[in-house]
Structure formats: structure tokens, C-alpha cells
Amino acid sequence: MKHLRSIEELTPQSLVALLDLADHMAEVNARSIPKVPALRGKTVASLFFEDSTRTRISFETAAKRLSAETMTFSVSTSSVNKGESLRDTVETIAAMGVDAFIVRHKSSGVPWQIARWTEASIVNAGDGWHQHPTQALLDCFTIRTALNRRTGFDGLRIAIVGDIKHSRVARSDVQAFAMLGAAVTLVAPPTLLPPSLDGWPVEVAPDLDAVIGETDVLYLLRMQRERMNEALVPSLREYTARFGLTPERAARLQKHALVMHPGPMNRGVEMAVDPSELPGSVITQQVTNGVAVRMAVLFHLLGSGASTAGEE
Amino acid sequence: MKHLRSIEELTPQSLVALLDLADHMAEVNARSIPKVPALRGKTVASLFFEDSTRTRISFETAAKRLSAETMTFSVSTSSVNKGESLRDTVETIAAMGVDAFIVRHKSSGVPWQIARWTEASIVNAGDGWHQHPTQALLDCFTIRTALNRRTGFDGLRIAIVGDIKHSRVARSDVQAFAMLGAAVTLVAPPTLLPPSLDGWPVEVAPDLDAVIGETDVLYLLRMQRERMNEALVPSLREYTARFGLTPERAARLQKHALVMHPGPMNRGVEMAVDPSELPGSVITQQVTNGVAVRMAVLFHLLGSGASTAGEE
């Protein structure tokens, strides 16, 4: 495996292998000095054409804990503003000596384009509405750790709630959760579902009340205010009324059920309850696990493991 | 001691202990390789909601010289712009593994709020008009070094001149200087003094001429142009006439008197003389000492010393 651009590049076996590797990285992170020399001499460059401080810091922390050098390239201060082509930007940065690019871009497919222009490994940190594979991996890791589901997600019911249509997180999560055997239900108004769900291994529910009492994992997506302006939802209040996690709905969750969110949360909208008062919230653990999972991905792509993995 | 949010968290003894520790750090900084492994494995995150390159670089340099990892979070490129709550931002960054947050915010009290949401240590790098304790510590360190005042500031006369009302530096300095025994005089027009000085261990003088010949330390505050627009001073020229350090006033300084400024200076306003021609100027030393003092603070909070300090 040379790149991680989509969950589709993984098999159930390689996905589980990454999660097992992330277990080891989580153990490294628990040490008093959470650093290993695994990627000494390697350089990981962040190439973010969309701002995302939290994701960028998570990847850079992962790289540093493996002793890689980091290079940050953010578009706001770059020659891209001078009209330089994306290709020239990539080739220029690559020419300084980069082993992996972490790429975020508002257009779907950019990580694949970039892979044609450089020998470096590409990790997709979000391309348009398309994919965000490390988010899906950290979500899988969080679920299997919290529910002690090391042998897979067979029989597990996961509800993903909200703006599926515009969500790369949802696309990657659906694929990864299904790959591990979970039964995934999408909960959203028709306007926030993709035009077609052909090939999606999911069921659909009309509102949160239909699934709240039976779900093992409740995954809330961020509801962006723009959707209201685009007339995709009548109002945020009505959205919350049908799809928000309110105190009443929280009370109907099963005892063991997890509540997850990719962040940043819109409190009072999809998260209409204080998550710190939800016993099943693992939202903070998602962030913590993100570092371990990204360490696993970088090590798998760039470490000695790379020589024996051989997909791509 | 777990946090440093205000000078009020210190005792005269713990303040002096920090200055003694800073002496040791200054000695480290004088080495050909100014780096010690003291905080290896620790992570220090800058959380700056107000821009301040100089303060941020000073803290990050201090952290790096102690071999800590640094993480920079500046609000301009962050999810805070997407409406994320301060609490969610803090909890998210903390979840990636942070041992200390360096916090600057335009609102007083934010460092205390943040301390409720994370296990990490908090260092206040400026909150509104309220506190900037490491500035006060570096000012104390600079005075005691330059005037060889290791046993305290008894009998020392310090004049703080300018916009006291809006100055967190003034508030922290007054407390720290008084704690060490100095006699502090505030020199400002009534419009730039706080509404009440109850409980402030200070005297007040009406203009700079009243104190210039007798002061041991002349501490000039930055005069911000906004104050003129707010009608708090009639004009910058009139401000300089009564409160600026002009060549005439500089000539009246005592031979041993120090001139200090927290930076950035407004030349021609409060600093109406070239500071490089003032024999008593220790403004550059303040900056240099800032690194040593911040190393001392970080080491005290996060190093092995933390286990034996035990205030908070």
C-alpha cells in the first residue's frame, strides 16, 4: 500500500491490520516520552488547500511522534495565490524532499491527481464531499476499543445522522463500518441524502426517533448553517426537532450506546445536549485516537512495513 | 503549583524561587548548545486568540530549549471561525495530548475557564486588561539582575508610566514589584487610571516630571493610538509632553536608573528618545530574559519540580 486516499483502497484484512498497528501506537502515546524513532529521516508535508487546524495538528503530531520531519504548506500564504498551478506547487514542494503528502482540498479526486505528479505517498485528509479515510479509521478504532469489538462489527447497529449528502466523513465511515460487518442506517431528510444510494450498504430512516432506542453507535454529523441558506432544511430549529440529539432522545439511548461526532460540533443544533453529560460520548476519545491511527497510517506507508505490504 | 494565571498565585517565596530557577535557565541559554532534555516527551500548545508573534515565539523557544514538543494553534486559521465553542476547541486540542497550554485571549478570566476543561497546566500569556504574569516575572528578573538586587526590592522606587487602565502588564507588574518590596508609583492622566485603585499598593503622580529624578526604574507602557480616538488623551503630542521620555527628561534620570518597556514601542510617543542611546535601557535584556523566565515557568509546572511544589 503506497497511498491512503479512500477506504476502497483497503481490504477488511488491511483495515484490521491498521487498527492493530494503531493499538501499538496508542501504547506508545501512553508512555512518558511518547516518541519512537520509526520514521527518522522521513519528511511529511501538510498540503492544506482548506483550513483545518485540528486535522493538520493531529497529522503533524502523529508525524513528530514517529520522529519524522514536518513541513506545513497552507494555501493562504502560498504561491497558489499568484496563479501557480496545483501541479507546479506539488512538484516544487516534492522536489525539496517529501516522503508523504497529507492533502486536503475542496475538490473530490485531488489526491489521485497529485499522486500522478510525485513519487511521495499521499494521505487524503479530506477531498470535497468524497473521502476522509483516516477519520473513518479513527472512528472504527474508537468503536472497537470502546465496545471491545476486536473481532469485527457483526451485528452492530450504527446510525449516521445528518447531512450525508455533503459529508466525506459519512462516505468513508459507511464503507469502513460495513467492511467490518456493521449494519449502517442513514438518518437524514431526503434533501440531505445523495441523489442515489445505489451501492451504499445502508438502510435509511426518516428521523432520529425511529432508531434512537436500537442503535449501538449514534454518529452525529455537523449541520452546517449554509444548508439552511441553500433551503435544504427549513430551519435549524426544525432540523434539531427531528434529527438533533436532545435530552429527551439521549434518555432513550441504550445503556451501552456510544455517541460520536467528527467535530467541530454545532451545539444546540445536532448536539442539543451537553456531550460531557452523556455517559456514552466518546467524542474526546475520537480526537485522542486520531493521533494513534494517523501514526499507524504513516508508519504503514513510510516505515519498514511499507516494503512488505504491497497493494497499490 | 499547577498553573500560572496570575501573580496572585505566587508567594514572595515562590516568586523568588522562579527567579532563581530562571538564573539557571539563563546559564543554559549562554551555552554553545542552549538545550536541555528536561521536558522531553512533554507537549506545550500555544493557544493564541490574539496575535502576538513575539510572545508566542518567546514561549515556543523556551519550550524547545527544554526539549518539549510545541503545537501552535492560532485562531485565525481555526475552527473557532466556524463557530466552534471555546470549550470544544480546548478539549479537542487537549485530547491530542497536551501538557501545558499557553493562552492569550482578549477577555479577562479565560485562562481560569480553560483550566476547568482540561487536566493540562495553564500559563496566562495575557487575558484582556487583567494579567500577564510571565511579563511581570521577566521584568522582576531583569531588574534584579541589572541592579544586583537578589535579596529583594526593598527601597527601590519604580515608576510605571502610561495607560495603566488598559494594561495587563501594569496589573501584573504592580503586584510582583510590590511583592518583592518595591515602592511603585503610577504616572498617568486620570483618564488612563482604573476607576478605583483600592487595594493597589501604589502611589500616583500627575506627570513624569514629578518622578523622573527620583525613580530607580522607569517603566514605560505602550501608548496605543486608539486611546486618542476614544478621547482618553487629547492628542499624542500632549501625551508625550507630559508622559513621554524626551531627551530632556532622559537627562534628568539618575545614573543607575533603568528604563524598561514591554514592547512594541511607539517611538516618538512614550519613547521620544532613541532607546539605544539610553545607558540605562534594559529593553533588549527584557526580551532575552523572557526566554529564560518562561523556561523556568514551564520547567516548574511540568518538570520534576512540579511534584514537589504543591500550591494550587
Add this chain to the structure above:
Amino acid sequence: MKHLRSIEELTPQSLVALLDLADHMAEVNARSIPKVPALRGKTVASLFFEDSTRTRISFETAAKRLSAETMTFSVSTSSVNKGESLRDTVETIAAMGVDAFIVRHKSSGVPWQIARWTEASIVNAGDGWHQHPTQALLDCFTIRTALNRRTGFDGLRIAIVGDIKHSRVARSDVQAFAMLGAAVTLVAPPTLLPPSLDGWPVEVAPDLDAVIGETDVLYLLRMQRERMNEALVPSLREYTARFGLTPERAARLQKHALVMHPGPMNRGVEMAVDPSELPGSVITQQVTNGVAVRMAVLFHLLGSGASTAGEE
């Protein structure tokens, strides 16, 4: 040699010595762990008053590979916005412990000004239209490597094409190429030449067709759209017609001829052909060599070599 602000600070001997040192650094960069402890304990500060991510990253990568600490100061987030003087900014950063400043500024001469205010070494990373000496060094290094010209550029014909008037790259390149013995021809419309070429060791050609078949190195400069607005060129289309590298002209290049560009390219304007299809393009190598050359410069200024060089 304490500073590198202009090619004029070099002799043919010291220029060649830097290129020889860069050979060694390129060998370091080819190692599996491209890092040496040469500048451990040194701090290199980027002081960029003009944005240039690529140049800044190149210098910072060079510094890190020599194990120096880096400090990034970019004007957009700095006190310079608060009206602080350039001098105070420099003195403040220097006071935190800086061994070398990498300076970029839109005004000619700023690196010389700064050198009067600090003990640190100054490397000019571009001052107005004046100088960009490390670009010239990396260009020399690229030519001598690609054409195997270790003994000098005698008899080599180099054409520099485009907006010479506003180009610091052209000024530094002309001096460095001539110092090594090359015959340099400037190719530009009269409006894009400096008012006087007195003292420039160059010839002038009226358009690219006049030299394309005879040049050994074709060096294209970036054509900025602003020049059209300033009425210095009638249109970009007409510029390309006379001065752009079109497929027709590329076919007339000599087999061994190199094509170079300092980046970022304006594709379709000066570069009216896909450079990846030019066998003689060494544009990517220029970027790669930039890191090695900057390592050589930093090591020469700050490493043990500094004590024996002694120009300045």
C-alpha cells in the same frame, strides 16, 4: 564571510567553494537520514516581510537538516502591523537568541540595514528588485551539475529572458554567471530592461528567436500580469509571441541546452510549453538543489567554517 546579502560579497573562489560545499550537502540529502548535527544549538530565524512559502520552506528545511532550530516570523501576524519599527522588530527577535536571519523584504537594501542592528548573520532571501543571491547560487549549482562544468562556465552561453528590470533573480544571476565566466545575453523588450546597463557584463538581444538556437542555458523569468496593467507590455499574448518558450522554439533548442525558471511559472505565458516534456528542463532540480545550496550557505556562515572564512 559573515553575511550573504549580494553576489558582490563573493569572489570567484568563494563562490566555487560554496558550490563545492553544496556538493557535499547534496550527498547528505541523498542519505536515508538526511540530517547532520553541524549546526546543533544554532537558531535560524525567517524574517519574511513578503510572503514566499517555497523560499521559506527551502531555507527552513536546510536549517533543520543541519540540526539548527528554526523560528518563523511572518509579517502578516506580527507587531509590524501595530506600527512597530523594523529596527525594534529585528532587535526583539534577535534578543531571543538568533544566529542568522533569513530576510525577504520588498525594499532594496533592507538586509544591509538589518545587519547594522544585530550581531547575527544575514542571508538575503530577496530585497526588492535588487538581489536574491541564494537563487543565483542554486542556479550556478544546477548548471554546473547538469552540464558537468566543474571548472567554470567559460564559453557557456546563457540567455536570461523576460522582465529583467524588476527581477532580483536576474541581477544576482548575471553577476554570478559572469563571475564563473559565462557569456550572458539578456532577452527582453526595452520597457523591461533597466534604464541603464552600464557595468552589466551582458549583451542584449531583441527577442527569443535571435538566441534560441545558440544558447546553452535558457533562463526564463516569471512574467507578472501587473506589467501589462502598467503598460510595459502590450499584452501577454504579444509577450509570448516574442519572448515565450513555445513548442516551435523548444524544437530549435540545442540538444544539450538547459531550460531553467526560478518559479512560480506562468504557464501559457513565458512557459508556453509543458516543461515536463522538455528534455532539457532542470526546473525541478533547481528546487532540489536549493536546499543543498542553502545548507552550504548556512553552514559556511554559522558552522566551524565561519571562523576561518573571514571576508566581510
